[in-house]
Amino acid sequence: MSDDNIILFPENKIVRKGTPEQAKVSAKVKERQTREFVEQNIDLMARQVLQQFVDMGIKTTAPLFTKDLALVIDCLRGLVYRDFGVKHPAQSLSEKMVIISRTLDGSQHAKLNYQDVLGLDKPVKTQPISDDTKFELDDINNPIDFEPDFDPTDRPD
DSSP states (O other): OOGGGOOOOOGGGOOOOOOHHHHHHHHHHHHHHHHHHHHHHHHHHHHHHHHHHHHHTOOTTSHHHHHHHHHHHHHHHHHHHHHTTOOOHHHHHHHHHEEEEEOTTSOEEEEEOHHHHHTOSSOOOOOOSOHHHHHHHHHHHSOOOOOOSSOTTOOOO
């Protein structure tokens, strides 16, 4: 007989069933690798943010700066963990503090609600985004109107 008559079973249809023990070990390895990936990248981001503050002339050795930076970095950590489906306490904080609303044009706006988290009687007035940043975000969210300085159809003969 020749080998031409052999039909191989498609490899993508083969199902290898592992034991429940193997599934648990695999899940633990996946979670550990995810945590290592997130922590390494957040550490890198924290160093870059800290360097930016140093370059700006901010007093990065002050204890209150360290507290504020720790909160910011941990919120970043929660943000990235959420993308990987991993729970983090900072996620609960953002879910309780941040109210997302949509405008008629579909853009999103976030409003911080410190009142519920801090147990205050009256709302805290904040302006988390400067006018310059809002202008830049509007430019990003809205289509660009391009008007050339010349008529591209007007070509010299």
